[in-house]
Amino acid sequence: MLKSLFHSQIAFGLAQAAIASVLALAVILLARRRNIHLESDAAIALVRGLVQIVAVGSILVLLLKAPRWSSVFLLAGMILAAGSISARRAKNIPGAQKVSTYSIAAGAGLVTAVMTWAGVIDTAITSLIPVGSMIIANAMNTNGLALNRFRSEVLAHAGEIETALALGAAPENTVASYAESSIHSSLIPAIDNLRSLGIVWIPGLMTGMLLSGSSPLYAAIYQFVVIAMILASSGLTSLLSTMMIRAHVFSPAEQLLLKESL
Amino acid sequence: MNASPGVPPDAAVLRTERLGRRVGEVWIVSEISLAVQRGELLGVVGPSGSGKSSFLRLLNRLDEPTSGMVFLEDEDYRRIPPRQLRRRIGMVTQRPFLFPGDIASNLRFGPAQRGETLPDNEIAGLLERVGLPGFASRNVANLSGGEQQRISLARALANRPEVLLLDEPTSALDEQAKAGVEQLIRDLINQSSLTSVLVTHDRDQARRLCRRVAILEAGRLLQLGTTQEVLGA
Numbered sequence: 001m002l003k004s005l006f007h008s009q010i011a012f013g014l015a016q017a018a019i020a021s022v023l024a025l026a027v028i029l030l031a032r033r034r035n036i037h038l039e040s041d042a043a044i045a046l047v048r049g050l051v052q053i054v055a056v057g058s059i060l061v062l063l064l065k066a067p068r069w070s071s072v073f074l075l076a077g078m079i080l081a082a083g084s085i086s087a088r089r090a091k092n093i094p095g096a097q098k099v100s101t102y103s104i105a106a107g108a109g110l111v112t113a114v115m116t117w118a119g120v121i122d123t124a125i126t127s128l129i130p131v132g133s134m135i136i137a138n139a140m141n142t143n144g145l146a147l148n149r150f151r152s153e154v155l156a157h158a159g160e161i162e163t164a165l166a167l168g169a170a171p172e173n174t175v176a177s178y179a180e181s182s183i184h185s186s187l188i189p190a191i192d193n194l195r196s197l198g199i200v201w202i203p204g205l206m207t208g209m210l211l212s213g214s215s216p217l218y219a220a221i222y223q224f225v226v227i228a229m230i231l232a233s234s235g236l237t238s239l240l241s242t243m244m245i246r247a248h249v250f251s252p253a254e255q256l257l258l259k260e261s262l
Numbered sequence: 263m264n265a266s267p268g269v270p271p272d273a274a275v276l277r278t279e280r281l282g283r284r285v286g287e288v289w290i291v292s293e294i295s296l297a298v299q300r301g302e303l304l305g306v307v308g309p310s311g312s313g314k315s316s317f318l319r320l321l322n323r324l325d326e327p328t329s330g331m332v333f334l335e336d337e338d339y340r341r342i343p344p345r346q347l348r349r350r351i352g353m354v355t356q357r358p359f360l361f362p363g364d365i366a367s368n369l370r371f372g373p374a375q376r377g378e379t380l381p382d383n384e385i386a387g388l389l390e391r392v393g394l395p396g397f398a399s400r401n402v403a404n405l406s407g408g409e410q411q412r413i414s415l416a417r418a419l420a421n422r423p424e425v426l427l428l429d430e431p432t433s434a435l436d437e438q439a440k441a442g443v444e445q446l447i448r449d450l451i452n453q454s455s456l457t458s459v460l461v462t463h464d465r466d467q468a469r470r471l472c473r474r475v476a477i478l479e480a481g482r483l484l485q486l487g488t489t490q491e492v493l494g495a
Contacts, residue, residue: 162324163359167372167421168349253326254344 021046063125071125075112075132079105082140090147090245092258099244100143107237108132108139111229120225131226134205135233138190142234143241146186150242153178154249154258161256171250179242183235190234194227203227273299274333275457276321276351276425281330282481283320290316292481293330298425301455303447305472305489307465313481314461318427321459322351334425345375352423356430358414360402365389365413368402372421380420388416391453392446408439412446419450426458432467447471465493 006012028042063070083101090096112132115121121131154161154175164174197203198220205226209219249258274297283291291313298304306314319325321332323344332339339347349372360368369388370380382398389397392412405413411431418426428447432440448471451458462468468475468489475492477485485492 159355159357159359160361163355164361164371165344166322166324166348166353166355167417168345168375169371170345170375173375251326253323253340255324255326 017050021050060125060129063129066125068123068125068128071123071128071132074129075109075136078133078136079109082108082136082143086140086144086147089144090151093147093151093245093248094257095248096147096245099241099248100147103143103237103241103244104136104139106240107143107235108136108233110236111135111233115229120229130205131229134226135229138230139233139237142186142190142238145189146182146238146242147245149185150175150178150182150245151258153181154256155260158256158259165254165256171254171256172246175246175249179246182242183238186238187231187235190227190231194231197224197227275300275335276459277333277336278321279331279333281317281320281332282328283316283325284328289328290481291320291327294478294483295330296476296483296486298457298459300457301451302474303451303458303460303472305468305475306459306461306478307468307475307493308463308478308484310463312478314463314478315429316481317478318353318429318459318461321425321427322348322353324348324353349376349421350423351425351427352418352421353427353429354411354414354418354431356433358410360405360410360413360417363402364398365394365400365402365405366398368413368417369398369420371417384420388420391419391450392416393442406439407435408442411435411439411443415443415446415450424457426456428458428460430461430463433463444471469493 003012006015024042024046028038031038059074063074080101082104084097086104087097087100090100112121112128112135116123116128121128157178161174165171203223203226206219206223209222210216214222249256251257276298277296279295281291281294282289294317296304306317308314316325320327323332323339334342334347334350342350361371366382366385369385373380385398386395389395392415394409394412394416397409397413402410402413411434415431431447432443435443444467447458447460450456451471460468460471472489474487475485475489476483477492
């Protein structure tokens, strides 16, 4: 129906975006009737998401003509943004942004670098940027989940943690079990994605490869490769961030800083 | 420093000088100077929000003072590594927060932090002292409130503290359990002459247990003296 109304591809795309946004807003209004207020967060996220992705699309058009090494800067920029966004899940934990950025840089950066070096990811910008951004985005989500869970666990168990401190325990040891459960829960989506691959969902990259004429078997195998890379980078990011964040919830005098009253 | 009635300065095990803590713009503890003498049980009494527990948390450095000093055996406690300080100044809180597992592992927790293993006979001895002989292998999930608080006391004692801080240890207990834990505290202090500070909102409890009492109000030390002087008969 839409196609017959719009002759330009961009106008057609904007119309599609408008319909998808209306649908999302309808769900938000439905949530509002149940006293769940997502309006401002969701509206900002929708507008922001559209602007960002259109901006990146425009940059990609320019980058297609740029030298291959320039993708490193774009990926580094994505890592910085991912660190900043996921650190918001660790409200009131000092140094969370630094921890998030370092963890995502190490987790996503290392996996992307090794896989590019091994020839699994092509160095062409059209390949490196989409695959790299998928790895970074998933590392960001995992990091956000891990930090959010860790924060909740520490807040919920402040009494136990301070009891252990009062008995002379090392601060990092008092929160070790909460860090472990945070790593575990943060990796559930990545593990479930791998588990349900091809059965519950056929991811976008594979669809794109099929549309651009790749062999279905190769597209399927490469999609597995990407999801496995995502699991590796997410796991490494989650491990590093929970390991580093442990020290940040305590003062130099080994006092618990993260309290419910904050 | 306020003089502690009848206490020569050298008898003080724990001493605070103009101790204060500010949270935001509010001083929750302000300018408190007092001394806890060797072997005494000093009561800290006051209504809810008077800063009693906040004051106690400054004594083992679970919170950082904004101003003033704390001395343990005349040594500035900032010079003592926090883990060592907390081993020397034990604490029992209103809620016991026992660690999941059996009672023996709870009692072993403190010494294990220093790489020491608490022998079975010492565990048995501690449980005897808190009136729960033979409880070592019991799971903490199956204990009553009073029993949990007794284990919490035994766990603090397993660290062989020089000072014991008691933060409303009976306020979450029913009357019967409260009387039992109170009697236990009295016995422990009398038998071992352990220097202790008891925070309580219950003036009668302070009368029953303490020889000296400090009254706190709005974070400030209002009165310090013998129980009879401060709270009457």
